[in-house]
Amino acid sequence: MISAPRTATDRTKLPYCHESFHNLQELRHSASLANKVFIQRDYTDGTICKFQTKFPSELDSRIERTLFEDTVKTLNNYYAEAEKIGGQSYLEGCLACLTVYLIFLCIETRYEKVLKKISRYIQEQNEKIYAPRGLLITDPLERGMRVIEISVYEDRGSSGSSSGSSTTSSSGR
Amino acid sequence: MSAVMISRKVTRKWEKLPGKNTFCCDGRVMMARQKGVFYLTLFLIIGTCSLFFAFECPYLAVHLSPAIPVFAVLLFVFVMAMLLRTSFSDPGVLPRALPEEANFIEMEIEAANGNVLAGQRPPPRIKNVQINNQIVKLKYCYTCKIFRPPRASHCSICDNCVDRFDHHCPWVGNCVGKRNYRYFYLFTLSLSLLTIYIFAFDIVHVVLRSVDSGFVNTIKETPGTVLEVLVCFFTLWSVVGLTGFHTYLISLNQTTNEDIKGSWSGKNRVQNPYSHKNIFKNCCEVLCGPAYPSVLDRRGVMLEDLSSPAPSDASSTNKSSNPVSQTTKSSAPLIPNEHTPDEAKPGIGAGTQKSASSPKDEKPPSPTSPNAVTPGVIKESAH
Numbered sequence: 004m005i006s007a008p009r010t011a012t013d014r015t016k017l018p019y020c021h022e023s024f025h026n027l028q029e030l031r032h033s034a035s036l037a038n039k040v041f042i043q044r045d046y047t048d049g050t051i052c053k054f055q056t057k058f059p060s061e062l063d064s065r066i067e068r069t070l071f072e073d074t075v076k077t078l079n080n081y082y083a084e085a086e087k088i089g090g091q092s093y094l095e096g097c098l099a100c101l102t103v104y105l106i107f108l109c110i111e112t113r114y115e116k117v118l119k120k121i122s123r124y125i126q127e128q129n130e131k132i133y134a135p136r137g138l139l140i141t142d143p144l145e146r147g148m149r150v151i152e153i154s155v156y157e158d159r160g161s162s163g164s165s166s167g168s169s170t171t172s173s174s175g176r
Numbered sequence: 177m178s179a180v181m182i183s184r185k186v187t188r189k190w191e192k193l194p195g196k197n198t199f200c201c202d203g204r205v206m207m208a209r210q211k212g213v214f215y216l217t218l219f220l221i222i223g224t225c226s227l228f229f230a231f232e233c234p235y236l237a238v239h240l241s242p243a244i245p246v247f248a249v250l251l252f253v254f255v256m257a258m259l260l261r262t263s264f265s266d267p268g269v270l271p272r273a274l275p276e277e278a279n280f281i282e283m284e285i286e287a288a289n290g291n292v293l294a295g296q297r298p299p300p301r302i303k304n305v306q307i308n309n310q311i312v313k314l315k316y317c318y319t320c321k322i323f324r325p326p327r328a329s330h331c332s333i334c335d336n337c338v339d340r341f342d343h344h345c346p347w348v349g350n351c352v353g354k355r356n357y358r359y360f361y362l363f364t365l366s367l368s369l370l371t372i373y374i375f376a377f378d379i380v381h382v383v384l385r386s387v388d389s390g391f392v393n394t395i396k397e398t399p400g401t402v403l404e405v406l407v408c409f410f411t412l413w414s415v416v417g418l419t420g421f422h423t424y425l426i427s428l429n430q431t432t433n434e435d436i437k438g439s440w441s442g443k444n445r446v447q448n449p450y451s452h453k454n455i456f457k458n459c460c461e462v463l464c465g466p467a468y469p470s471v472l473d474r475r476g477v478m479l480e481d482l483s484s485p486a487p488s489d490a491s492s493t494n495k496s497s498n499p500v501s502q503t504t505k506s507s508a509p510l511i512p513n514e515h516t517p518d519e520a521k522p523g524i525g526a527g528t529q530k531s532a533s534s535p536k537d538e539k540p541p542s543p544t545s546p547n548a549v550t551p552g553v554i555k556e557s558a559h
Contacts (some may be wrong), residue, residue: 046305046312049450050326050340086466096464100362103257113469147271147471149322172360
C-alpha cells in the first residue's frame, strides 16, 4: 500500500494530487465539499454485502485505479468474513440460542467485531491515502450498508501549511 | 474563551427517524405503532401459563414428577424471551437515502432513461441484476428514495423498507425481517411446544383426577383447566400450522412475501436464486447465519444546531457526527411528473434542505457561502 508523502513538496509530485492536503484536519478546514460519489452494491452473488469495484469516472483524476480497487476489494473481503456461514457462526448461533440470546449482552457478535475492524481500516485508508488526495470515505454502515460514499473535496485556496506530520485528529469514540 | 453552556437534553437519532415506529427505553426498543394485538398475545400466553402453574402443576408435581413444572417454566421463559426479542428488535430496517444519495440515484435514472418527451410516460424505475443466473428486478422505493435490495420490501404499516421482508406480524407487534426472523421462528416453534405440552398435561391431569374424584368434581376443583384447554385447542391449530408453514419456507429459503407474490413459483422457469437447493444448507443459513447488526443508529446522539463556538471536543463525546454538508455542487433538479407520488413531490427540488430522513446537524445553509464546510462536520468517530 502506498503511503502518503510527508511533506508538501513531496505531495505536489503526486500525479493525482492537485491539492496538497496534509491530513484530515486540514481537509476539514481548508477544503470545500465539491461532490459525492456513491459506490453501489454488487448483487451478483446474492444478498451478501459486496460493493462494485467498477472505478467511477468522477474519481478518474483524483486517485489511482488500483488503490481504489484495493480498498473496495479489502472491504468486500471483510464483509465476506463477517457473513461467512461456517463452523464459527453455527457455534455462535447455537450457544446464543441455548442462553436465550442473553449471551449477546456480554460478548460481541462476530459481525460486530468485523465491523470494528472495518471502521479502523477505513479510518486508516482515509488518513493514509484518501485525505491527501482530497477524498473521504464514509463507512457504509452509516449509509445502511447500501453505498460507499466518497466525498470529493476541492481546495478553497487557503492551505496554510505547517508541515503536516502531526497525527490526525482523534476518533472520539 | 467564552464557552456558552447550553444545557439541553441530548437528542438521540431515534427521535428523528422517519417511519411509523414507536421507540421505548430511549431507543433500545423498537416496535410498530399498533400494539394492541401484541398485548393480547402477551395476555394469552402469561394468562394460560399462570393458570397452568396454579392449577395443574401442584397436582402433577406431586403425583407424577416435579420435572413437569420445571420444564414448563423453562419453556415459558424461552417463549417469552423469543417473543420479546422478536417484538423489540429492529427487523432490518433500511434507512432512507440522504439527499445527496437520492439526487445521485435520480441522475442515474435520468441518464438511463434518456430523453423522455413531455407527455410521454417515463419507463418504470426498475434495475435488473443477475443473481445466480437469474434476472431479479430491483424496484425503486419512492418513499425511501432507494432501489430496494433484493428481497427487501416496503412495509406500509411501519413505513419502512425492511431487508429480507417476511411479513408484518400484528401478534408480535413488529415486522419480521432479516434480523428477527429466526427469533420469530423460534417463538412459533417454542409456543407450539408449550401449547402441546400444556394441552397434553391438562388432559393427563383431568384424567388422573377424574379417576380419583370423578369428572365433575375435577372441573369444580380446577376450573382453570377448562379455560386452558380452550385456549390451547384454538392456539394449537393456528400456531402449529404457522410453524409448519415457516419450516417449509425455511427449507426452501423463501420469505412469506415471496410466497404470497409467487415470485419463485416456477412459472416461466423462474427459480429461487437464493436457495442452496439443499434443505439442510437452507435451514442453516436462515437459522444459524450470522447475527446481522442494525444499521439504524438509534441511540447515536444527534448534534444540535450549535449556537456557541463549537470546539472539536464538544462533538467528540458524541457517538457519531454526520458529514452531511448542507450544500453540494448543483445537481440535476429532480423533475416530478404525473407518476411521482404526491408525498415525494415536496421533497423533490429541496434536496439540500433538511429532509425528515437526514440527521440534522450544524448550521442551516447560508446563501453567501455555498461551499462552506462547517468545522466538526467530518465524521470523527465510527459507529
